[in-house]
Amino acid sequence: MLIRVSGYNTGAQEYLEKGNKSGREFTRDELDHRLIIEGQLSLTRAIYESIPDYGQDRYLTFTLSFKEDTVSPELLKSITTDFKNFFMHAYKPEEFNLYAEAHLPKMKTVTDRKTGEVIDRKPHIHIIIPRINLLSGNEANPVDVYRNHEKYFEAFQEHINQKYGLSSPRENVRADITDAASVLSRYKGDDFYGKNRQFKQDLVKQVIERGVTTRADFYALVAEHGETRIRNQGKDTEYISVKLPGDAKGTNLKDTIFQDDFIVRRELKKPPLEASVSAQATPPRSKVIEGTLIEHGEAPYQHKDTNQLSYFVTLKPEGGKPRTVWGVGLEEAMTDANLKQGDQVRLEDLGTWPVVVQVIAEDGTTSDKTVNRRAWSAQPVAPEREVAETTPKGQAIAAGTPELSSPDEEDGMSMD
Incomplete structure (x- = not known):
């Protein structure tokens, strides 16, 4: 689906x-x-x-x-x-x-x-x-x-x-497996694990251009680029590692595109989602705070000078004391809502969600890492009189409406 x-x-x-x-x-x-x-x-x-x-x-x-x-x-x-x-x-x-x-x-x-x-x-x-x-x-x-x-x-x-x-x-990734550009456009750089992404992309091009269709030929091709080692030999998880010139450590070719599905059978598959991402398929129960917007912006966490900068929002619920919440995701929520001081605001905690951040290794290479961050929704709260006036009512009479275009179909999955 x-x-x-x-x-x-x-x-x-x-x-x-x-x-x-x-x-x-x-x-x-x-x-x-x-x-x-x-x-x-x-x-x-x-x-x-x-x-x-x-x-x-x-x-x-x-x-x-x-x-x-x-x-x-x-x-x-x-x-x-x-x-x-x-x-x-x-x-x-x-x-x-x-x-x-x-x-x-x-x-x-x-x-x-x-x-x-x-x-x-x-x-x-x-x-x-x-x-x-x-x-x-x-x-x-x-x-x-x-x-x-x-x-x-x-x-x-x-x-x-x-x-x-x-x-x-x-x-079921659709691509012209005879064309390296088509394959790489589907198997994006973000899908490559670890370091030396450019080398991996170039290696895919060589596999296609040279017509490599056996694991032995693939290992021989990799060996042209440096010293190699076979990891987990004989097991379902077998893969090859290559130490490129100038690198202190080997580059593991564990990516899905370097397994038999593509190398031998030319079936292009994307790597499975990280467990931390899949775990978010059932959303957490949200929490809501409503009140007058007192202040928001970036400051040291909990307003302690020794702490790292974070984003905060302070609301004053009706009849209650001001409440301050902190989180990186608040900045995006507040910016999208375009709220100003004195507005009545509904701030909703949407729970933690995985985001992909770039991590710089000691050798200067970058890799993706999935971390959990709390997401927020911020919306203005309309007064009761305004709610009564703006709630949709009645039936609309439609005429002269344009046609809809439909998204591209993908791999036999009908979209219309």
Whole structure:
């Protein structure tokens, strides 16, 4: 299962019901059986169209696509429930609207009118969430805190794939295995472990250009670059290490791309997510503090001069004493919310999440390390009168809405 995230201004109902898409000759009824999983599409449309239109994205779309030819309705519903519990855990049920429907292909293949390519169509789920807090009337964006941290999405994605035994895009990376640039564009630098990434990328190019397809030939190729040692010889975890000229220690070639899947069988797979990332697939219970914003900024931790700099926010709850919270993630939350002193603020602790930081080794090389950091959400709190005036009401009448484009398909996982 693969998750894609996007946002649009309008047009969701037309796309889901009619199949409106540039260059498409078939209608939704011809293409798919529609399975309504949760919500009412007309209500969701009324809500996102109640948001003032400045040409911005007024709702989020999530497409959950499968490589499997058939997925049962019960499983589709279970996955949608898991999705909602994960991505909307920071919101109360009455604060958001969510609509979900699955498309079960009647037509198993279609021909691309531009390229002539035959495209396999698979089951997939569409989820629509208007970008508005239904209680306060303020903007709501449940993916905002994660937007620079793709691994959070992938943690949930892989959790679901493992939980239900579904095919993972990490096991099915699409690339032209005869073209080094295509392979490396899919197997990004961040996927290489440890040091000497450039050497590893160059080695991949040599494997492809020389047509190396046996482990013996691969070991011989590596030996051209320095002194080698075989680690865990004869075991499933066997790999080769090479000491490059000028290096004090060897470089371990343990990366997935240097294993038999790619070297021998030319199957490109990405390394599994770190355990610390996968462990975050079940979000922690959040904590909320509301009050008047007194102060925020960077200062020595707990205002002690001997401590390292950290970010803090001080709020004064109604009828209570000021409370100060500390954390690196607060700065991003406060910057995104554009809050000022005196504002009524809702500060939410979203729990700890893994982030990837760069670590500089003694030899000057850098490597990625996953550490846990606390994430926060900061939003203005509207007065009760303003809430009453801004909460979406009634039904909207839609007309002239544009077509939606769809994300790229990946490896047989249908996205439309």
